[in-house]
Amino acid sequence: MTHDLNQSPKVDSGAADRLREFAASRALTLGVELELQLVNTHHYDMTPYAPDMLALLKNAKVPGSIVPEVTSSMIEISTGICEDAEDAYGQLSVTRDALVKAADRLNIALAGGGTHPFQQWHQQRIYDKPRFKELTALYGYLTKQFTVFGQHVHLGCPDADAALLMLHRLSRYIPHFIALSASSPFVQGQDTAFDSARLNSVFAFPLSGRAPFVLHWEDFERYFDKMRATGVIHSMKDFYWDIRPKPEFGTVEVRVFDTPLSIARAAQLAAYVQALGAWFLNDSPFVPVEDDYLVYTYNRFQACRFGLDGTYVDPASSEQFSLREHILLTLQRIAGHVPAADREALQELRHIVSREGNDAGWLRACYADVQQLPEVVRQATLKFSGRV
Numbered sequence: 243m244t245h246d247l248n249q250s251p252k253v254d255s256g257a258a259d260r261l262r263e264f265a266a267s268r269a270l271t272l273g274v275e276l277e278l279q280l281v282n283t284h285h286y287d288m289t290p291y292a293p294d295m296l297a298l299l300k301n302a303k304v305p306g307s308i309v310p311e312v313t314s315s316m317i318e319i320s321t322g323i324c325e326d327a328e329d330a331y332g333q334l335s336v337t338r339d340a341l342v343k344a345a346d347r348l349n350i351a352l353a354g355g356g357t358h359p360f361q362q363w364h365q366q367r368i369y370d371k372p373r374f375k376e377l378t379a380l381y382g383y384l385t386k387q388f389t390v391f392g393q394h395v396h397l398g399c400p401d402a403d404a405a406l407l408m409l410h411r412l413s414r415y416i417p418h419f420i421a422l423s424a425s426s427p428f429v430q431g432q433d434t435a436f437d438s439a440r441l442n443s444v445f446a447f448p449l450s451g452r453a454p455f456v457l458h459w460e461d462f463e464r465y466f467d468k469m470r471a472t473g474v475i476h477s478m479k480d481f482y483w484d485i486r487p488k489p490e491f492g493t494v495e496v497r498v499f500d501t502p503l504s505i506a507r508a509a510q511l512a513a514y515v516q517a518l519g520a521w522f523l524n525d526s527p528f529v530p531v532e533d534d535y536l537v538y539t540y541n542r543f544q545a546c547r548f549g550l551d552g553t554y555v556d557p558a559s560s561e562q563f564s565l566r567e568h569i570l571l572t573l574q575r576i577a578g579h580v581p582a583a584d585r586e587a588l589q590e591l592r593h594i595v596s597r598e599g600n601d602a603g604w605l606r607a608c609y610a611d612v613q614q615l616p617e618v619v620r621q622a623t624l625k626f627s628g629r630v
Contacts (some may be wrong), residue, residue, distance in 0.1 A: 267492030302466030327513035356426030356440035402459035410530035424603035437549030
């Protein structure tokens, strides 16, 4: 396929140019996706082994899926439908173990983290898939710079209007999700001074950020049709919003998490989303309004830049909190809505906020100790594999 570099190519989303009907799902069910790094075990830079991994894992009996991502040094795994975060952890464990076994055969390793600390974007190869090539034609170097790694959490919703209400309620807690999951302090060999530098790469895309404020599916359909009529988008995949509806799954998809360094942390983050959702459904603590978004970008920046040490401005009261304080207050408020199986996971999150700190802090502490970024990556691969 060739493109005139002076013309804007059309990206074929791989789906029909229409908004899919919202498929109702059971409220508060979960799904988790993780984008992972493939690294060479000699120098711990990224390595383009995704095709080899996928070939080895073609017939693997795993509960979800294992698929390629935009560059060949990445891979994405997902769970099936999960009842709770304990279920998600169990499913991710099975897939993680299959991945590690395959990686050992190829003499490579896998790591979490929102960015690879020292890979050079221009060295990455686009995975041989039509959509990825078309994205490259449209976005140029941004596509290779999109060699960043996130966790997505899907939360089941019984109908389309319930999904939009859930989306806008969860949007107040985007800074929590960013700060708790932040694991991308290093980019291109440098400490960025951000806890989550990954989201700076995402924010470069024109259809990133927040979703439009609509609370009824008919209004969302009208918005989608207007956007489609402009030729800018062709399916929901073309929106890179922090949270977006996923009509074919019957979910809302939270997309701001950095990939954690361990699947245990991934499950804890999913537990937090589920508990928030249960609180919203059972107590209806607030009705979202457009003014919730007045401080949205500011709060988002604070969480990316300073992590748990950032400032959170409550959009309803304009009161300022530390993010640590607001997360702990929220964990206290939702305590009665946590499934018994997930109470330990939420307790671990409380420990992270109070004492341990997020994965960005772990990576910086590791670097302060060893002074070599390849060794930091090696330690991260051990953490992901569960061998330490």
